[in-house]
Amino acid sequence: MSQKKDKRKVQSEKAIIEAGIKVLISNSSASLTDIAAAAGIGRATMYRHFDTREALIRTIARICLEDVEAALEPIADLRGKMAFEDIFNILVPLGDRYHFLTQLWRLVEQDEEWADINTQQIDDLKMLIDDAKTIGDIKTELPTVWVSTFFESTLYAAWELVQSEGIPASDAAKFAQHSFFKGCEK
């Protein structure tokens, strides 16, 4: 175990991370000052936790990855339509994190490690799609690269619906499941 930390430190860091995800998604050029204000903490405190803008973004990316991987872990053995149905249920509430991973990780200089992680994620999704094609759950005439792009955009659309319209994540996931499958199946 890591040593015990002061409550305040944990709380500040959490506030910074959550505000960072939110603010950076809506404005990818947001300054650390913007994020500190959104987190309700002082500018100096921000710099005590994160030396640079890049350090913050890397930490956020790591947390997003951990959250998404942990959430998806229980369904690792599912295939086809059932897998995708669960994925929507799981990822719509985590839409901010998933979006950060797929869209905002290019805010920092890309090192080997992150390039590998990104490639791995894309490959996993494509394997799932190709496998779904073999069992007849996805139309084989649609290129996998389209299905994966379409999947990500539909997932993001569902999350957007939750954010801007206040629709429950479970409802948004249902719409996304319906539109994604009908849009891909034979």
Next chain:
Amino acid sequence: MSQKKDKRKVQSEKAIIEAGIKVLISNSSASLTDIAAAAGIGRATMYRHFDTREALIRTIARICLEDVEAALEPIADLRGKMAFEDIFNILVPLGDRYHFLTQLWRLVEQDEEWADINTQQIDDLKMLIDDAKTIGDIKTELPTVWVSTFFESTLYAAWELVQSEGIPASDAAKFAQHSFFKGCEK
């Protein structure tokens, strides 16, 4: 008619606008120096054409709006599935402009005029969707707000496919049409 302009002036302005759309989409915090460099012109020339950063963005937004409206004008009398099919064919190649309008217009202070234009665009899309529901082209059980969000995300996915995978716009439009309709129809 407006008076005749020097070739170079027209050319510089065009280069600035095109570079501005491209650069600002990939990095919304790009400086005027970045854009001038991408346009292949000097910094001074940039300021001769646009007094401020805000003026440039407003001009770009206006041009994007004009381009999109002009391109959509011929199909103003179409309804339902046919209307949406044509919209995809028209807007996928104009994806950069449409994306600028839907995502980047908040880079400038929002005045009455632009808020109205934005509201108008959303309302037009929703009317088209509601009308398509009445003639049976779109499933009535799906909320209009979902269909409109889903439409924009699918359109953006198609444009992304063109940008990052080099797939022809006509092919990407076909995938988008298929997935959007199957995903929305009864």
Next chain:
DNA sequence: TATTTATGGGATATAATCGTCTCATAAATA
């Protein structure tokens, strides 16, 4: 060809942002 006009590069002033530091205060821990 002569004149007008637009351009690039450089100099400069102003403004905004970044990152570091100090100090007094408040909260958590022992």
Next chain:
DNA sequence: TATTTATGAGACGATTATATCCCATAAATA
């Protein structure tokens, strides 16, 4: 309660971006 630790506010240079000006050159127009 006494001590340690984290915080907010503000001051401070360093860096970067914004915006204006001048001048020599090149291109377009008449």
